[in-house]
Amino acid sequence: MTVDRSVLLPYLSKVERRRSLSEAASAAFMALPLEQHSYEIYRDILKEGDRPTRACLILTGVASRYSTLKNGTQQINSFHLAGDMVDLNAGLLTVSDSGIRTHTPTTVVTIGCEDILDLASDYPEWGRAFWFDTLVDASIFREWTVNVGRRTAVARVAHLLLEFNARLEKIGLGDGRAFVLPITQADLADAVGLSAIHTNRSIQRLRRSGAIRTHGRNFVIEDYPALVEEASFDPAYLQPEGPRR
Amino acid sequence: MTVDRSVLLPYLSKVERRRSLSEAASAAFMALPLEQHSYEIYRDILKEGDRPTRACLILTGVASRYSTLKNGTQQINSFHLAGDMVDLNAGLLTVSDSGIRTHTPTTVVTIGCEDILDLASDYPEWGRAFWFDTLVDASIFREWTVNVGRRTAVARVAHLLLEFNARLEKIGLGDGRAFVLPITQADLADAVGLSAIHTNRSIQRLRRSGAIRTHGRNFVIEDYPALVEEASFDPAYLQPEGPRR
DNA sequence: CGGCGGTTTGATGTGACTCAAAAAGAGTGG
DNA sequence: CCACTCTTTTTGAGTCACATCAAACCGCCG
Numbered sequence: 001m002t003v004d005r006s007v008l009l010p011y012l013s014k015v016e017r018r019r020s021l022s023e024a025a026s027a028a029f030m031a032l033p034l035e036q037h038s039y040e041i042y043r044d045i046l047k048e049g050d051r052p053t054r055a056c057l058i059l060t061g062v063a064s065r066y067s068t069l070k071n072g073t074q075q076i077n078s079f080h081l082a083g084d085m086v087d088l089n090a091g092l093l094t095v096s097d098s099g100i101r102t103h104t105p106t107t108v109v110t111i112g113c114e115d116i117l118d119l120a121s122d123y124p125e126w127g128r129a130f131w132f133d134t135l136v137d138a139s140i141f142r143e144w145t146v147n148v149g150r151r152t153a154v155a156r157v158a159h160l161l162l163e164f165n166a167r168l169e170k171i172g173l174g175d176g177r178a179f180v181l182p183i184t185q186a187d188l189a190d191a192v193g194l195s196a197i198h199t200n201r202s203i204q205r206l207r208r209s210g211a212i213r214t215h216g217r218n219f220v221i222e223d224y225p226a227l228v229e230e231a232s233f234d235p236a237y238l239q240p241e242g243p244r245r
Numbered sequence: 246m247t248v249d250r251s252v253l254l255p256y257l258s259k260v261e262r263r264r265s266l267s268e269a270a271s272a273a274f275m276a277l278p279l280e281q282h283s284y285e286i287y288r289d290i291l292k293e294g295d296r297p298t299r300a301c302l303i304l305t306g307v308a309s310r311y312s313t314l315k316n317g318t319q320q321i322n323s324f325h326l327a328g329d330m331v332d333l334n335a336g337l338l339t340v341s342d343s344g345i346r347t348h349t350p351t352t353v354v355t356i357g358c359e360d361i362l363d364l365a366s367d368y369p370e371w372g373r374a375f376w377f378d379t380l381v382d383a384s385i386f387r388e389w390t391v392n393v394g395r396r397t398a399v400a401r402v403a404h405l406l407l408e409f410n411a412r413l414e415k416i417g418l419g420d421g422r423a424f425v426l427p428i429t430q431a432d433l434a435d436a437v438g439l440s441a442i443h444t445n446r447s448i449q450r451l452r453r454s455g456a457i458r459t460h461g462r463n464f465v466i467e468d469y470p471a472l473v474e475e476a477s478f479d480p481a482y483l484q485p486e487g488p489r490r
Numbered sequence: 491c492g493g494c495g496g497t498t499t500g501a502t503g504t505g506a507c508t509c510a511a512a513a514a515g516a517g518t519g520g
Numbered sequence: 521c522c523a524c525t526c527t528t529t530t531t532g533a534g535t536c537a538c539a540t541c542a543a544a545c546c547g548c549c550g
Contacts, residue, residue, distance in 0.1 A: 127372035141386035149438030193394030
Protein backbone atom coordinates (compact mmCIF):
# COMPACT_ATOMS: atom_id res chain seq x y z
CA MET A 1 0.00 0.00 0.00
CA THR A 2 1.46 3.33 -0.96
CA VAL A 3 0.73 6.16 1.35
CA ASP A 4 0.60 9.83 0.59
CA ARG A 5 3.35 11.16 2.86
CA SER A 6 1.91 14.64 2.87
CA VAL A 7 -0.38 13.49 5.66
CA LEU A 8 2.66 13.86 7.90
CA LEU A 9 2.97 17.55 7.25
CA PRO A 10 0.50 18.78 9.86
CA TYR A 11 2.31 16.88 12.58
CA LEU A 12 5.66 18.08 11.30
CA SER A 13 4.58 21.68 11.40
CA LYS A 14 3.07 21.18 14.84
CA VAL A 15 6.48 20.01 16.03
CA GLU A 16 8.26 22.80 14.21
CA ARG A 17 6.00 25.41 15.67
CA ARG A 18 7.50 24.48 19.03
CA ARG A 19 11.07 24.38 17.89
CA SER A 20 12.49 24.27 14.41
CA LEU A 21 14.10 21.11 13.12
CA SER A 22 17.18 20.73 10.99
CA GLU A 23 16.70 19.92 7.33
CA ALA A 24 18.07 16.46 7.87
CA ALA A 25 15.79 15.76 10.79
CA SER A 26 12.61 16.73 9.03
CA ALA A 27 13.71 14.88 5.90
CA ALA A 28 14.31 11.74 7.94
CA PHE A 29 10.87 12.04 9.42
CA MET A 30 9.22 12.48 6.05
CA ALA A 31 11.03 9.41 4.77
CA LEU A 32 9.64 7.12 7.45
CA PRO A 33 7.90 3.97 6.19
CA LEU A 34 4.17 4.36 6.72
CA GLU A 35 1.04 2.30 6.73
CA GLN A 36 -2.39 3.76 6.42
CA HIS A 37 -5.44 2.25 8.11
CA SER A 38 -9.10 3.05 8.45
CA TYR A 39 -11.34 1.99 11.27
CA GLU A 40 -15.08 2.03 11.68
CA ILE A 41 -16.64 3.43 14.81
CA TYR A 42 -15.92 1.51 18.03
CA ARG A 43 -13.05 -0.56 16.73
CA ASP A 44 -9.90 -1.30 18.68
CA ILE A 45 -6.76 0.19 17.21
CA LEU A 46 -4.87 -1.51 20.01
CA LYS A 47 -6.43 -4.14 22.21
CA GLU A 48 -5.86 -4.15 25.92
CA GLY A 49 -2.98 -6.44 26.72
CA ASP A 50 -1.61 -6.49 23.20
CA ARG A 51 1.96 -5.51 22.73
CA PRO A 52 2.04 -2.47 20.54
CA THR A 53 4.45 -2.42 17.63
CA ARG A 54 3.51 0.76 15.83
CA ALA A 55 2.86 4.30 16.86
CA CYS A 56 -0.03 5.94 15.11
CA LEU A 57 -0.88 9.40 13.93
CA ILE A 58 -4.56 10.23 13.71
CA LEU A 59 -5.55 11.85 10.44
CA THR A 60 -9.29 12.11 10.93
CA GLY A 61 -11.64 10.96 13.65
CA VAL A 62 -11.45 10.46 17.38
CA ALA A 63 -9.97 7.70 19.48
CA SER A 64 -9.60 7.10 23.19
CA ARG A 65 -7.26 5.27 25.49
CA TYR A 66 -9.21 3.20 27.98
CA SER A 67 -8.89 0.52 30.62
CA THR A 68 -11.45 -2.08 31.54
CA LEU A 69 -11.82 -3.26 35.10
CA LYS A 70 -12.77 -6.71 36.24
CA ASN A 71 -16.25 -5.54 37.21
CA GLY A 72 -16.82 -4.53 33.62
CA THR A 73 -16.68 -0.77 34.10
CA GLN A 74 -14.42 1.26 31.91
CA GLN A 75 -12.34 4.34 32.44
CA ILE A 76 -11.29 6.44 29.50
CA ASN A 77 -7.88 7.97 30.10
CA SER A 78 -7.67 10.38 27.23
CA PHE A 79 -9.07 11.31 23.88
CA HIS A 80 -6.99 11.66 20.77
CA LEU A 81 -7.99 13.94 17.95
CA ALA A 82 -6.71 14.52 14.46
CA GLY A 83 -3.03 15.43 14.51
CA ASP A 84 -2.31 13.57 17.72
CA MET A 85 0.41 10.97 17.85
CA VAL A 86 -0.85 8.03 19.84
CA ASP A 87 1.10 5.35 21.56
CA LEU A 88 4.48 6.87 21.04
CA ASN A 89 5.32 4.86 24.10
CA ALA A 90 4.79 1.77 22.03
CA GLY A 91 8.46 1.45 21.39
CA LEU A 92 9.61 1.68 24.95
CA LEU A 93 7.00 -0.03 27.08
CA THR A 94 6.71 -3.75 27.11
CA VAL A 95 3.16 -4.04 28.24
CA SER A 96 0.10 -2.08 27.31
CA ASP A 97 -2.24 -1.84 30.24
CA SER A 98 -4.79 0.01 28.19
CA GLY A 99 -6.43 -0.23 24.81
CA ILE A 100 -7.11 2.33 22.13
CA ARG A 101 -10.48 2.52 20.45
CA THR A 102 -12.20 4.71 17.90
CA HIS A 103 -15.29 6.75 18.69
CA THR A 104 -15.96 7.80 15.13
CA PRO A 105 -14.80 6.41 11.81
CA THR A 106 -11.10 7.09 11.94
CA THR A 107 -8.12 7.06 9.61
CA VAL A 108 -4.55 6.82 10.80
CA VAL A 109 -1.05 6.29 9.55
CA THR A 110 1.21 4.09 11.60
CA ILE A 111 4.97 4.11 12.06
CA GLY A 112 6.99 1.19 13.31
CA CYS A 113 8.26 1.85 16.77
CA GLU A 114 11.74 0.75 15.82
CA ASP A 115 11.70 3.57 13.31
CA ILE A 116 10.53 5.98 15.98
CA LEU A 117 13.34 4.93 18.29
CA ASP A 118 15.94 5.15 15.56
CA LEU A 119 14.74 8.59 14.66
CA ALA A 120 15.04 9.63 18.29
CA SER A 121 18.61 8.39 18.62
CA ASP A 122 19.76 9.67 15.24
CA TYR A 123 18.20 13.07 15.79
CA PRO A 124 18.08 14.14 19.45
CA GLU A 125 15.76 16.94 18.36
CA TRP A 126 13.18 14.27 17.57
CA GLY A 127 13.88 12.60 20.85
CA ARG A 128 13.06 15.85 22.53
CA ALA A 129 9.92 16.34 20.46
CA PHE A 130 8.61 12.90 21.41
CA TRP A 131 9.54 13.46 25.02
CA PHE A 132 7.65 16.71 24.99
CA ASP A 133 4.61 15.03 23.48
CA THR A 134 4.72 12.50 26.29
CA LEU A 135 4.97 15.28 28.84
CA VAL A 136 1.87 16.95 27.49
CA ASP A 137 0.04 13.63 27.67
CA ALA A 138 1.19 13.17 31.24
CA SER A 139 0.01 16.65 32.11
CA ILE A 140 -3.44 15.86 30.74
CA PHE A 141 -3.54 12.57 32.66
CA ARG A 142 -2.78 14.44 35.85
CA GLU A 143 -5.50 16.95 35.25
CA TRP A 144 -7.95 14.13 34.61
CA THR A 145 -7.05 12.54 37.91
CA VAL A 146 -7.86 15.81 39.60
CA ASN A 147 -11.06 15.96 37.61
CA VAL A 148 -12.44 12.59 38.61
CA GLY A 149 -10.89 12.70 42.07
CA ARG A 150 -11.93 16.06 43.38
CA ARG A 151 -14.57 17.75 41.27
CA THR A 152 -18.33 17.51 41.46
CA ALA A 153 -20.23 15.81 38.66
CA VAL A 154 -21.24 19.06 37.00
CA ALA A 155 -17.72 20.43 37.24
CA ARG A 156 -16.24 17.28 35.74
CA VAL A 157 -18.51 17.44 32.76
CA ALA A 158 -17.95 21.16 32.34
CA HIS A 159 -14.21 20.59 32.48
CA LEU A 160 -14.22 17.96 29.79
CA LEU A 161 -16.43 20.08 27.56
CA LEU A 162 -13.97 22.93 27.92
CA GLU A 163 -11.10 20.62 27.08
CA PHE A 164 -12.86 19.49 23.93
CA ASN A 165 -13.68 23.06 23.10
CA ALA A 166 -10.05 24.13 23.39
CA ARG A 167 -8.57 21.16 21.59
CA LEU A 168 -11.10 21.14 18.78
CA GLU A 169 -10.55 24.82 18.20
CA LYS A 170 -6.81 24.28 17.98
CA ILE A 171 -7.27 21.86 15.09
CA GLY A 172 -9.82 23.99 13.33
CA LEU A 173 -12.91 22.05 14.37
CA GLY A 174 -14.45 24.78 16.45
CA ASP A 175 -14.37 28.52 16.90
CA GLY A 176 -13.74 28.55 20.63
CA ARG A 177 -17.42 28.85 21.45
CA ALA A 178 -19.18 26.13 19.51
CA PHE A 179 -18.15 22.60 18.68
CA VAL A 180 -19.54 19.20 17.88
CA LEU A 181 -19.01 16.74 20.68
CA PRO A 182 -17.52 13.74 18.92
CA ILE A 183 -18.63 11.13 21.45
CA THR A 184 -21.77 9.87 23.13
CA GLN A 185 -22.78 10.85 26.62
CA ALA A 186 -22.08 7.31 27.74
CA ASP A 187 -18.48 7.64 26.57
CA LEU A 188 -18.25 11.02 28.22
CA ALA A 189 -19.38 9.32 31.41
CA ASP A 190 -16.57 6.77 31.13
CA ALA A 191 -14.13 9.64 30.83
CA VAL A 192 -15.31 11.58 33.85
CA GLY A 193 -15.99 8.59 36.10
CA LEU A 194 -19.75 8.99 36.35
CA SER A 195 -22.74 6.96 35.28
CA ALA A 196 -24.20 7.83 31.91
CA ILE A 197 -27.42 8.93 33.54
CA HIS A 198 -25.81 11.27 35.96
CA THR A 199 -23.67 12.65 33.18
CA ASN A 200 -26.82 13.44 31.28
CA ARG A 201 -28.30 15.18 34.27
CA SER A 202 -25.14 17.20 34.73
CA ILE A 203 -25.35 18.39 31.14
CA GLN A 204 -28.94 19.36 31.75
CA ARG A 205 -27.89 21.42 34.72
CA LEU A 206 -25.32 23.27 32.68
CA ARG A 207 -28.01 23.90 30.13
CA ARG A 208 -30.53 25.19 32.64
CA SER A 209 -27.92 27.41 34.27
CA GLY A 210 -27.49 29.03 30.89
CA ALA A 211 -23.81 28.13 30.60
CA ILE A 212 -24.26 26.03 27.48
CA ARG A 213 -26.79 25.32 24.78
CA THR A 214 -27.02 22.08 22.87
CA HIS A 215 -28.95 20.52 20.09
CA GLY A 216 -27.95 16.99 19.39
CA ARG A 217 -24.20 16.90 19.67
CA ASN A 218 -23.77 20.54 18.80
CA PHE A 219 -22.58 22.39 21.84
CA VAL A 220 -22.51 26.13 22.17
CA ILE A 221 -20.90 27.79 25.13
CA GLU A 222 -23.24 30.62 26.07
CA ASP A 223 -21.44 31.84 29.16
CA TYR A 224 -17.77 31.01 28.91
CA PRO A 225 -16.66 32.64 32.18
CA ALA A 226 -19.40 30.88 34.11
CA LEU A 227 -18.44 27.54 32.63
CA VAL A 228 -14.76 28.09 33.38
CA GLU A 229 -15.66 29.07 36.92
CA GLU A 230 -17.89 26.05 37.40
CA ALA A 231 -15.14 23.72 36.16
CA SER A 232 -12.19 25.57 37.66
CA PHE A 233 -10.71 25.19 34.23
CA ASP A 234 -7.22 26.44 33.49
CA PRO A 235 -6.05 25.52 30.00
CA ALA A 236 -2.41 25.65 31.07
CA TYR A 237 -2.34 21.87 31.43
CA LEU A 238 -2.88 21.52 27.69
CA GLN A 239 0.48 23.27 27.25
CA PRO A 240 -0.76 25.59 24.56
CA GLU A 241 2.46 27.53 24.53
CA GLY A 242 4.77 24.78 23.53
CA PRO A 243 8.05 23.99 25.21
CA ARG A 244 10.28 26.50 26.79
CA ARG A 245 13.33 26.03 24.70
CA MET B 246 28.28 23.84 48.68
CA THR B 247 30.13 20.75 47.61
CA VAL B 248 28.06 17.69 46.99
CA ASP B 249 29.08 14.09 47.20
CA ARG B 250 28.43 12.94 43.65
CA SER B 251 28.15 9.35 44.69
CA VAL B 252 24.53 10.04 45.54
CA LEU B 253 23.92 9.86 41.80
CA LEU B 254 25.04 6.28 41.58
CA PRO B 255 21.75 4.62 42.51
CA TYR B 256 19.92 6.52 39.80
CA LEU B 257 22.68 5.77 37.33
CA SER B 258 22.49 2.08 37.99
CA LYS B 259 18.72 2.17 37.81
CA VAL B 260 19.03 3.61 34.33
CA GLU B 261 21.75 1.17 33.37
CA ARG B 262 19.71 -1.76 34.55
CA ARG B 263 17.30 -0.90 31.77
CA ARG B 264 19.88 -0.34 29.10
CA SER B 265 23.58 0.18 29.43
CA LEU B 266 25.13 3.55 28.80
CA SER B 267 28.32 4.42 27.04
CA GLU B 268 31.29 5.43 29.17
CA ALA B 269 31.05 8.96 27.92
CA ALA B 270 27.36 9.20 28.69
CA SER B 271 27.63 8.03 32.24
CA ALA B 272 30.69 10.19 32.81
CA ALA B 273 28.81 13.23 31.55
CA PHE B 274 26.00 12.47 33.94
CA MET B 275 28.31 12.07 36.89
CA ALA B 276 29.92 15.39 36.06
CA LEU B 277 26.65 17.34 36.24
CA PRO B 278 26.66 20.35 38.56
CA LEU B 279 24.58 19.54 41.60
CA GLU B 280 22.95 21.24 44.51
CA GLN B 281 21.89 19.44 47.62
CA HIS B 282 18.88 20.50 49.66
CA SER B 283 17.06 19.28 52.71
CA TYR B 284 13.43 19.89 53.51
CA GLU B 285 11.42 19.43 56.65
CA ILE B 286 8.10 17.66 56.56
CA TYR B 287 5.35 19.42 54.59
CA ARG B 288 7.52 21.86 52.75
CA ASP B 289 7.09 22.79 49.13
CA ILE B 290 9.96 21.77 46.89
CA LEU B 291 8.12 23.47 44.07
CA LYS B 292 5.18 25.76 44.66
CA GLU B 293 2.10 25.57 42.48
CA GLY B 294 2.42 28.12 39.72
CA ASP B 295 6.15 28.56 40.08
CA ARG B 296 8.26 28.02 37.02
CA PRO B 297 10.60 25.16 37.75
CA THR B 298 14.24 25.55 36.91
CA ARG B 299 15.77 22.42 38.33
CA ALA B 300 14.97 18.75 38.22
CA CYS B 301 15.44 16.94 41.45
CA LEU B 302 16.49 13.51 42.51
CA ILE B 303 15.16 12.30 45.83
CA LEU B 304 17.83 10.81 48.07
CA THR B 305 15.76 10.09 51.16
CA GLY B 306 12.18 10.81 52.10
CA VAL B 307 8.88 11.06 50.30
CA ALA B 308 7.35 13.81 48.23
CA SER B 309 4.15 14.19 46.27
CA ARG B 310 2.93 16.10 43.29
CA TYR B 311 -0.37 17.76 44.05
CA SER B 312 -2.89 20.26 42.76
CA THR B 313 -5.12 22.49 44.81
CA LEU B 314 -8.60 23.39 43.63
CA LYS B 315 -10.42 26.63 44.20
CA ASN B 316 -12.66 25.03 46.79
CA GLY B 317 -9.60 24.18 48.83
CA THR B 318 -9.56 20.45 48.24
CA GLN B 319 -6.39 18.83 47.05
CA GLN B 320 -5.61 15.97 44.75
CA ILE B 321 -2.30 14.22 44.99
CA ASN B 322 -1.16 13.04 41.58
CA SER B 323 1.75 10.87 42.51
CA PHE B 324 4.23 10.02 45.20
CA HIS B 325 7.95 10.12 44.73
CA LEU B 326 10.29 7.95 46.72
CA ALA B 327 14.04 7.76 47.12
CA GLY B 328 15.71 7.25 43.77
CA ASP B 329 12.95 8.96 41.80
CA MET B 330 13.75 11.82 39.51
CA VAL B 331 11.09 14.46 39.94
CA ASP B 332 10.12 17.21 37.60
CA LEU B 333 12.25 16.10 34.73
CA ASN B 334 9.69 17.99 32.73
CA ALA B 335 10.93 21.14 34.36
CA GLY B 336 13.11 21.89 31.41
CA LEU B 337 10.47 21.54 28.77
CA LEU B 338 7.25 22.82 30.23
CA THR B 339 6.68 26.49 30.75
CA VAL B 340 4.05 26.29 33.40
CA SER B 341 3.73 24.09 36.40
CA ASP B 342 0.12 23.40 37.16
CA SER B 343 1.02 21.41 40.22
CA GLY B 344 3.29 21.68 43.23
CA ILE B 345 5.68 19.27 44.86
CA ARG B 346 5.71 18.83 48.59
CA THR B 347 7.45 16.65 51.12
CA HIS B 348 5.62 14.23 53.38
CA THR B 349 8.62 13.36 55.52
CA PRO B 350 11.92 15.10 56.06
CA THR B 351 13.52 14.82 52.66
CA THR B 352 16.90 15.33 51.06
CA VAL B 353 17.38 15.88 47.36
CA VAL B 354 19.98 16.87 44.84
CA THR B 355 18.91 19.15 42.06
CA ILE B 356 20.16 19.52 38.52
CA GLY B 357 19.60 22.55 36.35
CA CYS B 358 17.16 21.80 33.60
CA GLU B 359 19.45 23.33 31.03
CA ASP B 360 21.96 20.69 32.00
CA ILE B 361 19.34 17.99 31.67
CA LEU B 362 18.40 19.18 28.21
CA ASP B 363 22.01 19.42 27.13
CA LEU B 364 22.66 15.94 28.36
CA ALA B 365 19.69 14.69 26.39
CA SER B 366 20.83 16.29 23.16
CA ASP B 367 24.48 15.38 23.57
CA TYR B 368 23.66 11.80 24.48
CA PRO B 369 20.48 10.48 22.87
CA GLU B 370 20.71 7.52 25.24
CA TRP B 371 19.99 9.95 28.06
CA GLY B 372 17.18 11.45 26.06
CA ARG B 373 15.69 8.02 25.84
CA ALA B 374 16.19 7.34 29.52
CA PHE B 375 14.40 10.54 30.49
CA TRP B 376 11.66 9.85 27.99
CA PHE B 377 11.20 6.43 29.49
CA ASP B 378 11.01 7.87 32.98
CA THR B 379 8.29 10.19 31.79
CA LEU B 380 6.44 7.28 30.23
CA VAL B 381 6.45 5.39 33.49
CA ASP B 382 5.11 8.46 35.24
CA ALA B 383 2.39 8.81 32.64
CA SER B 384 1.49 5.16 33.07
CA ILE B 385 1.09 5.66 36.80
CA PHE B 386 -1.01 8.77 36.27
CA ARG B 387 -3.33 6.79 34.03
CA GLU B 388 -3.72 4.05 36.55
CA TRP B 389 -4.53 6.61 39.21
CA THR B 390 -7.25 8.07 37.04
CA VAL B 391 -8.74 4.61 36.76
CA ASN B 392 -8.36 4.26 40.50
CA VAL B 393 -10.26 7.36 41.50
CA GLY B 394 -12.63 7.17 38.57
CA ARG B 395 -13.88 3.64 38.68
CA ARG B 396 -12.97 1.82 41.86
CA THR B 397 -14.81 1.64 45.17
CA ALA B 398 -13.35 3.30 48.22
CA VAL B 399 -11.94 0.07 49.63
CA ALA B 400 -10.46 -0.91 46.28
CA ARG B 401 -8.83 2.48 45.87
CA VAL B 402 -7.15 2.28 49.22
CA ALA B 403 -6.10 -1.31 48.65
CA HIS B 404 -4.65 -0.35 45.30
CA LEU B 405 -2.55 2.45 46.68
CA LEU B 406 -1.30 0.26 49.51
CA LEU B 407 -0.22 -2.32 46.96
CA GLU B 408 1.53 0.34 44.93
CA PHE B 409 3.44 1.49 47.99
CA ASN B 410 4.23 -2.08 48.86
CA ALA B 411 5.67 -2.77 45.42
CA ARG B 412 7.59 0.47 45.11
CA LEU B 413 8.99 0.42 48.63
CA GLU B 414 10.15 -3.13 48.13
CA LYS B 415 11.93 -2.17 44.95
CA ILE B 416 14.02 0.38 46.81
CA GLY B 417 14.72 -1.89 49.74
CA LEU B 418 12.22 -0.39 52.16
CA GLY B 419 10.03 -3.44 52.41
CA ASP B 420 10.06 -7.15 51.87
CA GLY B 421 7.00 -7.37 49.63
CA ARG B 422 4.69 -8.10 52.52
CA ALA B 423 5.36 -5.46 55.14
CA PHE B 424 6.14 -1.80 54.84
CA VAL B 425 5.87 1.46 56.68
CA LEU B 426 3.33 3.77 55.11
CA PRO B 427 5.22 7.04 54.79
CA ILE B 428 2.19 9.33 54.80
CA THR B 429 -0.81 10.12 56.94
CA GLN B 430 -4.26 8.78 56.22
CA ALA B 431 -5.36 12.29 55.34
CA ASP B 432 -2.70 12.44 52.64
CA LEU B 433 -3.70 9.01 51.47
CA ALA B 434 -7.23 10.34 51.16
CA ASP B 435 -6.04 13.19 48.95
CA ALA B 436 -4.38 10.64 46.72
CA VAL B 437 -7.39 8.38 46.26
CA GLY B 438 -10.02 11.10 46.07
CA LEU B 439 -11.86 10.28 49.30
CA SER B 440 -12.46 12.02 52.58
CA ALA B 441 -9.97 11.23 55.32
CA ILE B 442 -12.70 9.65 57.39
CA HIS B 443 -13.90 7.32 54.71
CA THR B 444 -10.30 6.41 53.94
CA ASN B 445 -9.90 5.43 57.55
CA ARG B 446 -13.04 3.31 57.41
CA SER B 447 -11.82 1.64 54.25
CA ILE B 448 -8.57 0.70 55.96
CA GLN B 449 -10.58 -0.71 58.82
CA ARG B 450 -12.55 -2.84 56.42
CA LEU B 451 -9.38 -4.24 54.92
CA ARG B 452 -8.21 -4.97 58.41
CA ARG B 453 -11.41 -6.72 59.46
CA SER B 454 -11.47 -8.73 56.26
CA GLY B 455 -8.07 -10.06 57.26
CA ALA B 456 -6.33 -8.73 54.17
CA ILE B 457 -4.00 -6.49 56.10
CA ARG B 458 -2.78 -5.89 59.64
CA THR B 459 -1.55 -2.55 60.89
CA HIS B 460 -0.11 -1.02 63.99
CA GLY B 461 0.55 2.63 63.62
CA ARG B 462 1.95 3.11 60.17
CA ASN B 463 3.33 -0.38 59.95
CA PHE B 464 1.36 -2.30 57.39
CA VAL B 465 1.53 -6.03 56.93
CA ILE B 466 -0.23 -7.71 54.05
CA GLU B 467 -1.78 -10.82 55.52
CA ASP B 468 -3.60 -12.07 52.46
CA TYR B 469 -1.87 -10.82 49.36
CA PRO B 470 -4.11 -12.52 46.79
CA ALA B 471 -7.24 -11.23 48.49
CA LEU B 472 -5.87 -7.71 48.52
CA VAL B 473 -4.87 -7.91 44.87
CA GLU B 474 -8.31 -9.22 44.02
CA GLU B 475 -10.05 -6.51 45.99
CA ALA B 476 -8.00 -3.82 44.26
CA SER B 477 -7.83 -5.43 40.83
CA PHE B 478 -4.15 -4.66 41.08
CA ASP B 479 -1.84 -5.45 38.22
CA PRO B 480 1.69 -4.17 38.80
CA ALA B 481 2.35 -3.96 35.06
CA TYR B 482 1.64 -0.23 35.10
CA LEU B 483 4.69 0.31 37.28
CA GLN B 484 6.76 -1.02 34.39
CA PRO B 485 8.86 -3.25 36.56
CA GLU B 486 10.54 -4.84 33.59
CA GLY B 487 12.12 -1.78 32.17
CA PRO B 488 11.97 -0.78 28.53
CA ARG B 489 11.83 -3.15 25.68
CA ARG B 490 14.98 -2.22 23.95
C1' DC C 491 1.71 16.17 82.67
C1' DG C 492 -0.14 18.90 78.86
C1' DG C 493 -0.43 19.82 74.11
C1' DC C 494 -0.77 18.29 69.50
C1' DG C 495 -1.15 15.79 65.22
C1' DG C 496 -3.25 11.84 63.77
C1' DT C 497 -6.70 8.22 64.09
C1' DT C 498 -11.16 6.56 65.27
C1' DT C 499 -16.13 6.74 66.38
C1' DG C 500 -21.01 8.27 65.84
C1' DA C 501 -24.82 10.51 63.61
C1' DT C 502 -26.80 12.58 59.75
C1' DG C 503 -27.20 14.32 55.03
C1' DT C 504 -26.77 14.03 50.09
C1' DG C 505 -24.74 13.25 45.60
C1' DA C 506 -24.42 9.86 42.60
C1' DC C 507 -25.77 4.96 41.34
C1' DT C 508 -29.07 1.52 39.82
C1' DC C 509 -33.00 -0.29 37.60
C1' DA C 510 -36.61 0.30 34.44
C1' DA C 511 -38.75 2.42 30.80
C1' DA C 512 -40.24 6.30 27.86
C1' DA C 513 -39.01 9.62 24.36
C1' DA C 514 -36.33 11.30 20.72
C1' DG C 515 -33.21 10.85 16.83
C1' DA C 516 -30.69 8.53 13.13
C1' DG C 517 -30.27 5.17 9.80
C1' DT C 518 -32.39 1.62 6.71
C1' DG C 519 -35.35 -0.48 3.65
C1' DG C 520 -39.84 -0.75 1.48
C1' DC D 521 -42.15 9.47 2.35
C1' DC D 522 -43.32 6.36 5.82
C1' DA D 523 -42.74 2.22 8.80
C1' DC D 524 -39.22 -0.10 11.42
C1' DT D 525 -35.24 -0.74 14.06
C1' DC D 526 -31.41 0.60 16.72
C1' DT D 527 -28.97 3.87 19.33
C1' DT D 528 -28.88 7.68 22.24
C1' DT D 529 -30.92 10.80 25.35
C1' DT D 530 -34.14 11.71 28.88
C1' DT D 531 -37.34 10.82 32.84
C1' DG D 532 -38.72 8.74 37.34
C1' DA D 533 -38.20 6.30 41.66
C1' DG D 534 -35.61 4.06 45.18
C1' DT D 535 -31.14 3.04 47.33
C1' DC D 536 -26.45 3.25 48.83
C1' DA D 537 -21.79 4.87 49.14
C1' DC D 538 -19.47 8.42 50.58
C1' DA D 539 -19.33 13.29 52.58
C1' DT D 540 -19.81 16.25 56.45
C1' DC D 541 -19.82 17.73 61.15
C1' DA D 542 -18.57 17.05 65.79
C1' DA D 543 -16.16 14.98 69.22
C1' DA D 544 -13.47 11.40 71.54
C1' DC D 545 -9.36 8.85 71.71
C1' DC D 546 -4.55 7.74 71.19
C1' DG D 547 0.38 8.01 70.96
C1' DC D 548 4.17 10.96 70.88
C1' DC D 549 7.12 14.65 72.31
C1' DG D 550 8.58 18.30 75.03
